[in-house]
Amino acid sequence: MSRGDTAARRLYAWEDAEVAPRDLSRVPFAQLQALVDHVWAAEGLRFPPRIRPLPRQARATVARATRLAIEAPAELPTWVLLHELAHSLTSTAEGTNDGHGPRFVGMYLHLLVHHARMPREALAASLEAAGIPFDPAPRPAFFG
Template identity: 80%
Template structure:
């Protein structure tokens, strides 16, 4: 297992334990683009990624994102959409990505606090307890 895989697994376990129980909302595919556009604009960004259907052959993938697109199933929990938006914000149009590293986790934490109304102190403490590093000053990579 690579270091990146271990970081992703640790983050996914943290999400299952800490984030998912705090946000049980489910967003239908038809509403995802509007939510993406809203969050993107609220963060002061232009040109949000486009939402498109997740390919049928992606059986083990819940959703995935690049700077330009978010692929999603017929419905998606809003916290997973925020996770994918953090990936879009930490990726470039050229395909470079921060993976699940500190910049990604820092932006994801910010999105959870601002858009899912979760308590920053509690999330940050649980990330530290889980040994997941995060950058509280992280910004979208394409802003420079």
């Protein structure tokens, strides 16, 4: 998660206001893979992305993800891990992804509701109020 592009900045502002206050939990690096494996299996999927250390030179990046890997620091808020998992789910092994588009936001919302027990109606209403479009029924990108 980098704080660079415009769509990302809008989403990050929404996260800071709506998501972060609802989840103060932090996961140490040593436990991240187990959580990723759990979420992936709960979604009915196999072959989860692998957790790798975030390179030290990535100073402006909180974490980042592709379909195959999530790079993370020594500790990560749970909601940030779910954000990165949404990127993994909306990316393919070939590198295509939805960025911070409607499929990604819908998938992220789904993960927040099902794995962090956040209120769907309140989050969906706040996304709409912020003008952030989301797919109400997202599917992983690699499902075709």
